[in-house]
Amino acid sequence: MPRPRLRSGGGLRAILYTLRKAWQAGGWLKFYRRMRARNACKTCALGMGGQQGGMTNEAGHFPEVCKKSVQAQAADMQPPIDEAFFRAQAMETLSSRSPRELEYAGRLSFPLFAGPDDRHYRRISWEEALDRVVARMKATSPERAFFYASGRASNEAAFLLQCLARAWGSNHVNNCSYYCHQASGVGLARTLGTGTGTVSLDDLGKADFVLLIGANPASNHPRLISQLVDLRARGGRVLVVNPLKELGLVRFRVPSKPLSLLFGSQISDLYLQPRVGGDIALLKGMVKHLIETDALDRDFLAHHTTGWSEVEADARGTSWEDLERGSGLSLAAIRRAADLYAGAQNALFMWAMGITHHAHGVQNVLALVNLAAARGMLGRPGAGLCPIRGHSNVQGVGSVGFAPALKKAFASALEQELGLTLPTHKGFTTYEAMVAAEAGEVDFAFLLGGNLYGSNPDLAFAGRALRRIDLTVYVSTKLNPGHFLGRGRECLILPALARDEERQATTQESMFNFVRLSDGGAPLPPGTEMKSEVEIVAALAARLLPPSSIPWAEMTSHAAIRRIIARVVPGYGPMAAVNRLQREFVVEGRVKHAPDFATPDGRVRCFVTPLPGLPEAPDEFALMTIRSEGQFNTVVYEEEDIYRGQERRDVVLVNAEDARRLGLREDQPLRVESEAGVLEGFRLRYADIARGAAAMYYPEANLIVPRRLDPESGTPAFKSARVRIRPLETGPVR
Numbered sequence: 001m002p003r004p005r006l007r008s009g010g011g012l013r014a015i016l017y018t019l020r021k022a023w024q025a026g027g028w029l030k031f032y033r034r035m036r037a038r039n040a041c042k043t044c045a046l047g048m049g050g051q052q053g054g055m056t057n058e059a060g061h062f063p064e065v066c067k068k069s070v071q072a073q074a075a076d077m078q079p080p081i082d083e084a085f086f087r088a089q090a091m092e093t094l095s096s097r098s099p100r101e102l103e104y105a106g107r108l109s110f111p112l113f114a115g116p117d118d119r120h121y122r123r124i125s126w127e128e129a130l131d132r133v134v135a136r137m138k139a140t141s142p143e144r145a146f147f148y149a150s151g152r153a154s155n156e157a158a159f160l161l162q163c164l165a166r167a168w169g170s171n172h173v174n175n176c177s178y179y180c181h182q183a184s185g186v187g188l189a190r191t192l193g194t195g196t197g198t199v200s201l202d203d204l205g206k207a208d209f210v211l212l213i214g215a216n217p218a219s220n221h222p223r224l225i226s227q228l229v230d231l232r233a234r235g236g237r238v239l240v241v242n243p244l245k246e247l248g249l250v251r252f253r254v255p256s257k258p259l260s261l262l263f264g265s266q267i268s269d270l271y272l273q274p275r276v277g278g279d280i281a282l283l284k285g286m287v288k289h290l291i292e293t294d295a296l297d298r299d300f301l302a303h304h305t306t307g308w309s310e311v312e313a314d315a316r317g318t319s320w321e322d323l324e325r326g327s328g329l330s331l332a333a334i335r336r337a338a339d340l341y342a343g344a345q346n347a348l349f350m351w352a353m354g355i356t357h358h359a360h361g362v363q364n365v366l367a368l369v370n371l372a373a374a375r376g377m378l379g380r381p382g383a384g385l386c387p388i389r390g391h392s393n394v395q396g397v398g399s400v401g402f403a404p405a406l407k408k409a410f411a412s413a414l415e416q417e418l419g420l421t422l423p424t425h426k427g428f429t430t431y432e433a434m435v436a437a438e439a440g441e442v443d444f445a446f447l448l449g450g451n452l453y454g455s456n457p458d459l460a461f462a463g464r465a466l467r468r469i470d471l472t473v474y475v476s477t478k479l480n481p482g483h484f485l486g487r488g489r490e491c492l493i494l495p496a497l498a499r500d501e502e503r504q505a506t507t508q509e510s511m512f513n514f515v516r517l518s519d520g521g522a523p524l525p526p527g528t529e530m531k532s533e534v535e536i537v538a539a540l541a542a543r544l545l546p547p548s549s550i551p552w553a554e555m556t557s558h559a560a561i562r563r564i565i566a567r568v569v570p571g572y573g574p575m576a577a578v579n580r581l582q583r584e585f586v587v588e589g590r591v592k593h594a595p596d597f598a599t600p601d602g603r604v605r606c607f608v609t610p611l612p613g614l615p616e617a618p619d620e621f622a623l624m625t626i627r628s629e630g631q632f633n634t635v636v637y638e639e640e641d642i643y644r645g646q647e648r649r650d651v652v653l654v655n656a657e658d659a660r661r662l663g664l665r666e667d668q669p670l671r672v673e674s675e676a677g678v679l680e681g682f683r684l685r686y687a688d689i690a691r692g693a694a695a696m697y698y699p700e701a702n703l704i705v706p707r708r709l710d711p712e713s714g715t716p717a718f719k720s721a722r723v724r725i726r727p728l729e730t731g732p733v734r
């Protein structure tokens, strides 16, 4: 297969792709109807869809095409897998299938079970499945169980499941954000007293500067790119900070803009490529330059921050040489970036995994807050902080309490609602739950969507841990490797409706703190037995829990759940009437248009951020594990990555200079070794990437990503795994 070569992201290619996929999924009309259904998009958390349909944004713009939402939709529209498939294929065979093959096996449409000695999954009835879950839970202590949710579940389902867990007695409730934006949540809570972004989509429309750092929205949030094009058209500036030159962040053809589609749009005004993990040095350098050029907002700093004088003293006291070495950038480049920012009236700071997936993830966020505070870009319209969220409802899942700890007000309102006292033991984070499982301290795990196995660092560890659990219950739409390599001694797979197939309306929260309403959707093919996530959880609760003030059996009504959410979840008051009034809303208390922050003294807390250490050995690389446009997390839709010019995924991207230094040439088979393991046979590819950095695709690379975490947030360092790269022939690294 030839290597794809492109000059810009997006474009006609994206549109043609949409049409082709739609045709394969059962015809254009059927597909169009489903994409147009009033539904928050199921892929990223930008908050598309809602009132005006699946291809519009919060402001109602249509059409906003995004390839992966098309892929996800087409995959959900596949026919169901039949029983013969499971009779014919042993688990051993299926466990060696790629994520892509499993995704395209079809939809799961009836409950499946496998015991410790079974070689095949077999179909069972819903009755038997629910009985098995309840029997196991009754035989288990709630402290020896955990509940995990990915970020696609609706607010209704996530809320109900965390209620079930807590009413049963377990605080071990966690979600995929522990492997994603947790460092943002912790960093923002520490500085601003709130765990989410401070802006609404409106603010993005008013900004004249965006610092886009550690994120690749051209692939992962393509509709954000059209916002950046608009911003530049208004005369605004975009500063991109990314060790890898991402094609779509240089030029992009926005499908919904005819001129852009034809000629392409420039996306970045300045593109800096620091070393991996070099962001703190860059951000501190920018602050230092603002100090030296007297470009600080002294008034804001004096009245609305604490800790600034230490931050300023630290920046003054750090030498330019250390900042250059730490960032891998020249003094001139750092000054240019800071000057660009100094010229802005309204600056927005947007980031994703390039910032959080480090052992210093929280420190990265603190450094961003310092830079924003330096010019008073917090607590006013058109400016602020915006973590670019991952899953479509990951923010909502956390908001409605699918987390190990609840805020005080939330907890006491929930106690009142449930008529019982909540458990007080400390709840596991995602990684803590995995460690407990490995130690044999978990008997039961309930996994609402996602692929916890494939998302973990060190897959040998992840498999070991999950396989020690007595019963794992997966609520899934399609097969993934976790069902085989991450199954407990007994395993159940319960087939769920995708969110836009549910009969009742559901809600989701976008990264702009906007709660969106999704209509129920398409009728199910005959003979299929999928249930909505809410139906599954309500049925379990009714069997498991004694009668309480919540009538569990009636909790199949989404409206009833929303009424409870409105009473207990902070900021969610308008939830009760969201469907009746058809009024979507912004969560109260999140968007900050005035400088009254949710900290005890109302001020932004600024912290000194030390520079992280640098790599030691010459053949040691900082490995970042990244996504391509043709995948959604552990689900791979296609092997090629057109934006990065790769036709296959078993590659290691490094700078040509580094390759030459180590005597490596393009396409050479490699041995990549870390403290977690070895991967052999992946090919070397040159890329426009910072020196000392290497990039590989997630999830494949998780075989060798070590279990090194950010101590402050527990987020794994998926973007700075230390690896050694050698030609395959030379054998093991000594």
Ligand SMILES: Nc1nc2c(c(=O)[nH]1)N[C@H]1C(S)=C(S)[C@@H](COP(=O)(O)OP(=O)(O)OC[C@H]3O[C@@H](n4cnc5c(=O)[nH]c(N)nc54)[C@H](O)[C@@H]3O)O[C@H]1N2
Pocket: 043, 044, 068, 180, 213, 214, 215, 216, 217, 219, 220, 221, 241, 242, 243, 244, 246, 275, 276, 277, 278, 279, 352, 353, 354, 355, 389, 390, 391, 624, 625, 626, 627, 628, 629, 630, 631, 632, 633, 634, 719
């Ligand atoms: N198509 C598609 N869309 C998705 C997803 C998907 O898998 N596929 N996943 C969804 C989810 S859950 C998430 S969390 C988001 C993820 O969205 P992103 O965070 O944008 O995705 P990643 O590919 O993990 O990495 C982001 C970028 O960080 C850069 N980077 C790596 N290390 C560093 C560093 O040290 N400093 C800086 N400044 N940059 C660095 C990488 O070069 C890469 O361009 O996307 C969501 N949307």
Ligand SMILES: Nc1nc2c(c(=O)[nH]1)N[C@H]1C(S)=C(S)[C@@H](COP(=O)(O)OP(=O)(O)OC[C@H]3O[C@@H](n4cnc5c(=O)[nH]c(N)nc54)[C@H](O)[C@@H]3O)O[C@H]1N2
Pocket: 149, 150, 151, 152, 153, 176, 177, 179, 180, 181, 353, 357, 390, 391, 448, 449, 450, 451, 452, 454, 455, 456, 457, 475, 476, 477, 478, 479, 480, 496, 497, 498, 499, 533, 625, 626, 627, 632, 633, 634, 635, 698, 699, 701, 702, 705, 718
């Ligand atoms: N090395 C490395 N590891 C990483 C990352 C990285 O960048 N590098 N990124 C991390 C990040 S940011 C994240 S968010 C995690 C992702 O962690 P997860 O959210 O756990 O994983 P996904 O791959 O998104 O889950 C995919 C599965 O979800 C199920 N699914 C899809 N749609 C639905 C639905 O509507 N309902 C239900 N019930 N199930 C559904 C399907 O069975 C599918 O196989 O991975 C993390 N792991």
Ligand SMILES: [Mo]
Pocket: 179, 180, 181, 389, 390, 391
């Ligand atoms: Mo994520």
